[in-house]
Amino acid sequence: VMGGVARMLRVSLDLQEFHAMVPEAKERGFGRTFRSPCLWEDLVKTITNCNMKWSGTVTMNLRLCDKVGKEGSFPTPKEILAKSPEWLKENCRVGYRAERIYRLAQAVEGMDGVERLDLEWLEHPSRTQADAFSKLLSLYGFGNFAAHNACQLLGHFDSFPFDSETVRHFREKHGANGSHKFPQVAKMAEKHYSAFAPYQFLAYWFELWVGYEERRGSTSTRWAVRGDQKESTALFDVSTPKAPRAKRRRSAQANKSSSSSRRDDSKDDDDSDESRNVSRDSESTDSFLATSGAAHNNATPTKNTRCRGKKRRAREFKGDERDANKRR
DNA sequence: TCCTCGGAATGTCCTACTAG
DNA sequence: CTAGTAGGACATTCCGAGGA
Numbered sequence: 569v570m571g572g573v574a575r576m577l578r579v580s581l582d583l584q585e586f587h588a589m590v591p592e593a594k595e596r597g598f599g600r601t602f603r604s605p606c607l608w609e610d611l612v613k614t615i616t617n618c619n620m621k622w623s624g625t626v627t628m629n630l631r632l633c634d635k636v637g638k639e640g641s642f643p644t645p646k647e648i649l650a651k652s653p654e655w656l657k658e659n660c661r662v663g664y665r666a667e668r669i670y671r672l673a674q675a676v677e678g679m680d681g682v683e684r685l686d687l688e689w690l691e692h693p694s695r696t697q698a699d700a701f702s703k704l705l706s707l708y709g710f711g712n713f714a715a716h717n718a719c720q721l722l723g724h725f726d727s728f729p730f731d732s733e734t735v736r737h738f739r740e741k742h743g744a745n746g747s748h749k750f751p752q753v754a755k756m757a758e759k760h761y762s763a764f765a766p767y768q769f770l771a772y773w774f775e776l777w778v779g780y781e782e783r784r785g786s787t788s789t790r791w792a793v794r795g796d797q798k799e800s801t802a803l804f805d806v807s808t809p810k811a812p813r814a815k816r817r818r819s820a821q822a823n824k825s826s827s828s829s830r831r832d833d834s835k836d837d838d839d840s841d842e843s844r845n846v847s848r849d850s851e852s853t854d855s856f857l858a859t860s861g862a863a864h865n866n867a868t869p870t871k872n873t874r875c876r877g878k879k880r881r882a883r884e885f886k887g888d889e890r891d892a893n894k895r896r
Numbered sequence: 897t898c899c900t901c902g903g904a905a906t907g908t909c910c911t912a913c914t915a916g
Numbered sequence: 917c918t919a920g921t922a923g924g925a926c927a928t929t930c931c932g933a934g935g936a
Contacts, residue, residue: 619906619927627928663927668908711908731907899936905929914921 572605581723586767593774601773603721607687608676609642610721611707614714615668631660645673668709675707690722697724720769728761728769730754737776 574580578600587594604610616628629642636643636651648656648669656666671682678684685707690700700722704715712729719727735753738744742760744753757772764771 618908657927661927664908664925665927709908713907897936899934901933901935903931906927909925911924912922914919916917916919 576603576605578603586770589764589767590771590774593770598774598777599770607691607722608645611672611718612669614717614721615665615672615709616662617717618665618714628660628662628665632662635659645676648673649677665709671708697727700724701727725769726766728772730757733776737779741775741779
């Protein structure tokens, strides 16, 4: 238990060098970003963090704890393997991530026909960032973002995950504009944070964190459990309380009259991204915290089916067009 | 006021296509 | 032939528009 807590709090991390570079981080006591009690858990959470808002990530992990783990604890690889990917998909609502989580568990357990993933090897202090990164990248379901995220969780702060939040941050604070897409912003970020090597990730995360606190305050009460809520649904209810729907619509209409149609404006992406990220920022803020619950919000499969059906028809139409062109 | 619907977004995998 | 790139699919959430 002590080992797990020490890992979560990164007790042994020496921050002197980073704090010398960023004195404000020292003043704020920033640097020991939270992580899970074991690497396996961090990797699963990294998978559930992909393509998903924070609340969704939390909900998926909560279901894994509730439905697979013993007495609500995070499931072990063996406990995952006791289920099937289909079961995980259906009961934990992790979608296509089920296969990735299952295969990761197989690798950790060294199942027949699967290359064994030695977590101790990955965590060994002598491991370089390059070693860890290439190993992680070879795992099914781990692309650039996930591998970099896992690397920073391993303490390789010279490795940091660029994502849409980086784009939002650079547009807000570092002069990127709507014409700067992800690849350009990634280059800008790499250059910008190279001044903080080998603590690029901490410098980046510190900037983000300061921004979040400016916007949303620094009190810890947002994590507190309210008396009328079950613990599982309250801990990560980080959303800003919404106005009633009608009120929202009225204010939207009022805004509409002052700023013409957002869709029309969004041709250069600036506005649409801005509005989108208002809801994204609080989600991403907490990406590296441990799992707990979030309010459930059941999706409507029929709706998704309909959406996909429509998109598919559109694609088929496009496909037909392409085929017709080919034939021509 | 409630409900339904469509559109957009997220990171990774995979396949088809293109350039060298 | 190989390496690189583009784009679709995946599951889910959120938001706005519009109809009942």
